[in-house]
Amino acid sequence: MWNNNQLSQSLGIKYPIIQAGMAGGITTPDLVASVSNSGGLGSIGAGYMNVEKLRETIQEVKKLTDQPFSVNLFTPEFVQVEQNEIDQANDWLSRYRYELNINEAPPVEKVTDENFKQQVEVIIEENVPICSFTFGIPDRDIIKKLKEKGIIIIGTATTVDEAIANESAGMDAIVAQGSEAGGHRGSFLNKEAVPMIGTMALVPQVVDYVSIPVIAAGGISDGRGIVASLGLGAKGVQLGTAFLTSEENGSPQVAKLAILNAQETDTVVTTTFSGKPARGLLNDFIKEMRQYEGKVPSYPVQNSLTQPIRAKAAKLNRPEYMSLWCGQNLRSSKENSANQMVIDLVTQVEDVINKLFQS
Amino acid sequence: MWNNNQLSQSLGIKYPIIQAGMAGGITTPDLVASVSNSGGLGSIGAGYMNVEKLRETIQEVKKLTDQPFSVNLFTPEFVQVEQNEIDQANDWLSRYRYELNINEAPPVEKVTDENFKQQVEVIIEENVPICSFTFGIPDRDIIKKLKEKGIIIIGTATTVDEAIANESAGMDAIVAQGSEAGGHRGSFLNKEAVPMIGTMALVPQVVDYVSIPVIAAGGISDGRGIVASLGLGAKGVQLGTAFLTSEENGSPQVAKLAILNAQETDTVVTTTFSGKPARGLLNDFIKEMRQYEGKVPSYPVQNSLTQPIRAKAAKLNRPEYMSLWCGQNLRSSKENSANQMVIDLVTQVEDVINKLFQS
Numbered sequence: 216m217w218n219n220n221q222l223s224q225s226l227g228i229k230y231p232i233i234q235a236g237m238a239g240g241i242t243t244p245d246l247v248a249s250v251s252n253s254g255g256l257g258s259i260g261a262g263y264m265n266v267e268k269l270r271e272t273i274q275e276v277k278k279l280t281d282q283p284f285s286v287n288l289f290t291p292e293f294v295q296v297e298q299n300e301i302d303q304a305n306d307w308l309s310r311y312r313y314e315l316n317i318n319e320a321p322p323v324e325k326v327t328d329e330n331f332k333q334q335v336e337v338i339i340e341e342n343v344p345i346c347s348f349t350f351g352i353p354d355r356d357i358i359k360k361l362k363e364k365g366i367i368i369i370g371t372a373t374t375v376d377e378a379i380a381n382e383s384a385g386m387d388a389i390v391a392q393g394s395e396a397g398g399h400r401g402s403f404l405n406k407e408a409v410p411m412i413g414t415m416a417l418v419p420q421v422v423d424y425v426s427i428p429v430i431a432a433g434g435i436s437d438g439r440g441i442v443a444s445l446g447l448g449a450k451g452v453q454l455g456t457a458f459l460t461s462e463e464n465g466s467p468q469v470a471k472l473a474i475l476n477a478q479e480t481d482t483v484v485t486t487t488f489s490g491k492p493a494r495g496l497l498n499d500f501i502k503e504m505r506q507y508e509g510k511v512p513s514y515p516v517q518n519s520l521t522q523p524i525r526a527k528a529a530k531l532n533r534p535e536y537m538s539l540w541c542g543q544n545l546r547s548s549k550e551n552s553a554n555q556m557v558i559d560l561v562t563q564v565e566d567v568i569n570k571l572f573q574s
Numbered sequence: 575m576w577n578n579n580q581l582s583q584s585l586g587i588k589y590p591i592i593q594a595g596m597a598g599g600i601t602t603p604d605l606v607a608s609v610s611n612s613g614g615l616g617s618i619g620a621g622y623m624n625v626e627k628l629r630e631t632i633q634e635v636k637k638l639t640d641q642p643f644s645v646n647l648f649t650p651e652f653v654q655v656e657q658n659e660i661d662q663a664n665d666w667l668s669r670y671r672y673e674l675n676i677n678e679a680p681p682v683e684k685v686t687d688e689n690f691k692q693q694v695e696v697i698i699e700e701n702v703p704i705c706s707f708t709f710g711i712p713d714r715d716i717i718k719k720l721k722e723k724g725i726i727i728i729g730t731a732t733t734v735d736e737a738i739a740n741e742s743a744g745m746d747a748i749v750a751q752g753s754e755a756g757g758h759r760g761s762f763l764n765k766e767a768v769p770m771i772g773t774m775a776l777v778p779q780v781v782d783y784v785s786i787p788v789i790a791a792g793g794i795s796d797g798r799g800i801v802a803s804l805g806l807g808a809k810g811v812q813l814g815t816a817f818l819t820s821e822e823n824g825s826p827q828v829a830k831l832a833i834l835n836a837q838e839t840d841t842v843v844t845t846t847f848s849g850k851p852a853r854g855l856l857n858d859f860i861k862e863m864r865q866y867e868g869k870v871p872s873y874p875v876q877n878s879l880t881q882p883i884r885a886k887a888a889k890l891n892r893p894e895y896m897s898l899w900c901g902q903n904l905r906s907s908k909e910n911s912a913n914q915m916v917i918d919l920v921t922q923v924e925d926v927i928n929k930l931f932q933s
Contacts, residue, residue, distance in 0.1 A: 374839050394753060395772035412838050413754035413772035415802060416793030416902035420838050434775030442805035443774060445930055447798045479771050479779050480733050543775035571804055572931035
């Protein structure tokens with residue numbers, strides 16, 4: 216059977232279909248639990264969560280499912296941003312704050328790994344079975360601690376070298392994130408020119424260079440993409456955009472609508488929202504700020520500076536100023552329950568295999 | 575059987591594996607005939623050929639195979655380039671001409687569709703069974719004439735809208751060119767921002783919007799990519815980079831070596847060589863000319879201006895000034911006969927299907 220393999224066995228799930236741990240309130244406990252209850256792997260996108268919120272979310276998920284689920288964390292980055300860069304960015308952003316009636320620029324806190332370390336403690340204390348990482352590989356002692364507790368850890372790679380680095384660091388599996396993927400690029404080795412390797416090219420090359428199971432991500436939205444990924448040598452898939460229009464999703468309705476109406480040519484990769492390249496729907500903010508690409512403060516500083524703008528825009532139904540992260544496979548987006556989505560994906564996979572490959 | 579479908583039947587070939595019609599002397603009659611004799615579809619990359627060369631090449635291929643083969647043409651574009659733009663570009667290019675001992679800038683001929691029309695006549699006179707197009711859709715009367723002669727015509731699309739336009743114009747099949755693909759982007763509807771949709775996302779979306787067979791291209795280099803493409807709903811695949819290192823290939827040895835040693839992160843998309851976005855290995859020319867991206871004359875003018883530089887660099891084994899077009903799936907590049915390549919691809923496809931999908 217296509218679904219019973221090294222990855223699904225080690226994660227303890229029925230279907231190697233992972234709902235991506237999208238950050239920013241998207242992955243509600245309902246969504247995560249619903250995917251896990253349907254036989255896939257739900258993921259809490261905890262990148263921006265403080266420890267109280269993370270603990271509360273984990274506990275809510277546990278109330279809703281007895282199946283495995285995962286938490287996705289952002290590996291911290293240490294950046295030095297000068298005050299004049301922040302002042303400059305605030306100047307560029309002032310027109311949005313004015314338009315949205317935001318009185319002042321948010322304070323920029325010192326970038327530390329304190330919250331990340333506390334997140335890891337919560338994951339251990341709450342016996343979360345699986346933890347995945349984006350933006351890089353955590354320190355050796357954190358990996359050691361998680362592994363000692365029997366927690367399965369999953370890294371993210373956008374190149375073969377990043378995949379090799381993840382395997383060397385002890386990751387149990389690796390998400391190979393192709394250029395089609397929505398949201399932030401997980402790249403961490405080539406920071407000047409973020410690698411944009413398409414999923415079709417990335418997955419088989421990664422598979423050839425690591426021995427841990429590879430999870431394909433980027434541009435996969437239905438059973439055809441799952442079969443394709445398995446054909447390329449992946450043991451599983453990770454879908455983000457497809458679950459963005461699930462009923463359980465925590466995105467604002469205006470964001471869901473924008474994605475339901477979007478086409479494959481509507482996305483761009485931009486650093487203007489967060490200081491780190493991410494794929495989302497092209498809108499006024501990105502168009503107007505495009506002139507400052509490469510000049511805005513590095514992540515996570517720019518992300519903090521635009522946070523109140525994005526939040527207020529969401530509140531006021533102003534999609535032109537929101538970060539509408541999504542991938543390039545958009546035309547088949549549908550509103551549905553996450554449970555029905557997983558059922559449909561499994562049916563589609565079996566249909567494709569039966570039609571094409573069963574002799 | 576995976577290989578017996580609407581596409582292979584209509585093309586009259588055993589395996590729906592197409593060798594891309596790469597222009598510039600790459601697709602020798604030996605290569606084209608060898609692929610066709612092996613059960614795939616060999617293609618003459620005739621984009622830059624004059625009619626004499628095209629006729630001679632077709633006749634040589636016919637001597638070497640009685641199997642179907644195709645000719646790929648560049649649909650002409652009408653651009654207006656001012657003399658001062660040409661002078662400016664020649665100024666930027668003068669350092670390369672100096673270094674390679676090229677005495678003067680080449681004359682820029684008026685851009686017309688005369689050669690293209692003559693190429694079409696040769697294809698008809700020589701009874702070429704299949705003709706494919708890149709860079710756009712030819713005029714209605716040319717399509718009508720080719721179809722009346724029973725010639726099968728194949729278009730190229732990089733977006734769903736381009737695929738729909740190709741189908742409406744009467745194309746019999748369509749190549750869906752994902753962002754991973756090497757060489758020129760076939761885009762023709764969105765010229766300002768060339769669409770870079772990855773193959774994994776592009777193919778299923780195109781399949782859902784057209785009823786003619788879809789041929790997947792971009793990032794496919796082995797049997798895994800072929801199985802993946804079939805899973806996505808494509809009826810066949812087109813491979814370029816994989817055949818760049820075939821023994822029959824007409825590329826200079828230095829270009830083959832560069833590709834054999836390259837990795838997935840080594841390519842970029844640049845307009846600096848031709849005035850049109852194309853993917854190839856990053857080298858000194860691209861790095862140094864990068865500052866003029868978007869400022870060089872449009873294709874085909876810039877292409878003519880750099881032609882002597884590229885040709886002389888090839889002669890002198892100076893890969894740093896050559897256009898080393900290739901896609902993102904590079905790590906598995908191997909030198910082999912084209913015949914053995916097709917045999918290996920077919921074996922790999924059957925292995926993947928047997929291992930994964932046969933119950």
